[in-house]
Amino acid sequence: MKVSVIIRFTIIGLLWLGICAVLIVRMVATNTPITLLSLFPILASGVIVFVPLYKKYVRNDRKK
Numbered sequence: 001m002k003v004s005v006i007i008r009f010t011i012i013g014l015l016w017l018g019i020c021a022v023l024i025v026r027m028v029a030t031n032t033p034i035t036l037l038s039l040f041p042i043l044a045s046g047v048i049v050f051v052p053l054y055k056k057y058v059r060n061d062r063k064k
Helices: 004-027 036-063
Strands: none
Touching: 004 036
């Protein structure tokens, strides 16, 4: 993998983690219980963000 791809993954991963942390902190601050229903959007967004990136950069890089 190229260094630029690693940097992209890192930046997008840090942004995604930051947004997830904000959501979880907001749930804790408002005394909202953290349930599977409240964690599902976070997990789904991770899949939506990282699976296409993996398919585009990692899997295609292995085929070359």
